[in-house]
Amino acid sequence: MEDIHISSEELNGVHLHLYNTNKFKTVSIMLTMKSPLQESLITARALIPHILNGGSILYPNRKLIQQKLDKLYGATLLLDVQKKGEDHSIVFRMEIPADKFLDDSASLLKSSLELLHEIVYNPLIENGGFHSIIVEQEKRSLKQRIDSIHNEKMLYANVRLLEEMYKGEPYQIPAFGRKEDINSLDAISIYQAYENMLQTDRFDLFIVGEFNEDQVKLMVQNIFCEQHNNEFMKGFSSAGVTVNDIKVIQDKMDVKQGILLLGYRISSTIQDEDYEAARVANAIFGRFPSSKLFRNIREKESLAYFSHSQMESNKGLLIAMAGIDFIHYERVVEMIREQERAMKQGEFTEAEVEQGKGMLINLLLEAHDSPVGIMDIFIQSVDSGLSIDIHDQIQRISKISKADVICAAKKWKLDTIYFLNREE
Known part of the structure; x- marks a missing residue:
């Protein structure tokens, strides 16, 4: 079994993790933004990746973003929010063909990282907040996703167990937030949560595939040039909680x-x-x-x-x-x-x-x-x-x-x- 040799370093506050291997024909990219679970922010954070994918300055709507992905040899982009322990993570995943399999002098990996940066850092802004049409569309979509949980009985039961088991703790709230919080959120309040994410989250960028490590480090340093927080704060801990009655x-x-x-x-x-x-x-x-x-x-x-x-x-x-x-x-x-x-x-x-x-x-x-x-x-x-x-x-x-x-x-x-x- 081949060992995994990871090159990890911090560039502009982004924690970059590289695994250079020729065992795959693709290059996989994952960007995570991690923050301690906060009840007041979870629902807004659950909306953020979908709003960002709704349009950026260079690609003002979802269709144009998809067209750009198609031009990148059918690159895929997946969004998610996850709850791991006391932390809440926003996740962007991309998969692209490895450069060596393409008859193209331009680096597909570089173009993909530029697109990922564009989506995350250059959203459509109006009147000090996100674009209101995109926000309202994503609020409706989140309500529908939460409602659909009732049709997935195992997921519903799991959500309910955690709500009851961790009542009074941030962990009681699902990673996708709460339906009752959605109406109180607007384009400005969600944008404020987004700005908080940029300023305080821990950013990790993982890249797996075949590439030139020195070139990729230079790409990341030049593309993700914003200075990020690297003083990640730990959230609430339930380690000392005792169980009295079942x-x-x-x-x-x-x-x-x-x-x-x-x-x-x-x-x-x-x-x-x-x-x-x-x-x-x-x-x-x-x-x-x-x-x-x-x-x-x-x-x-x-x-x-x-x-x-x-x-x-x-x-x-x-x-x-x-x-x-x-x-x-x-x-x-x-x-x-x-x-x-x-x-x-x-x-x-x-x-x-x-x-x-x-x-x-x-x-x-x-x-x-x-x-x-x-x-x-x-x-x-x-x-x-x-x-x-x-x-x-x-x-x-x-x-x-x-x-x-x-x-x-x-x-x-x-x-x-x-x-x-x-x-x-």
């Missing part, structure tokens, strides 16, 4: 099967020493089809249509989930708690530990085979401060013992049980 929440909708979520505060994040042990514990508990939740609830008892668990690596959160018939609610809750107790009491074998570690290592190896996977590894390295070297990463997983897994599992505290039930 909250039990039920919503009722027109659904054909119940969706059950158990939210645990696990006190292990990517910054913690026992993070890999917690990952192995989750691998045994519910992460894979070989895990306890799937084998016992889905296969052995046939009580669930699906049953698994997932960790949020930046938050110290684990969610066990199952799709079930409504009459099986109490029994499935009981069985998930039984598997939780089994993890804490060490009722699993050394073979299960080795299998869990092996599957996590396979996921790591698979991530190295795609630009998106490599960028995710980049981000985890930035968040954790740990080595990105694949041998170091494998070693961190491989050295986990059964005792480490038990110790990590004992820190799990069930906070909230959420059930999406049917209407009477």
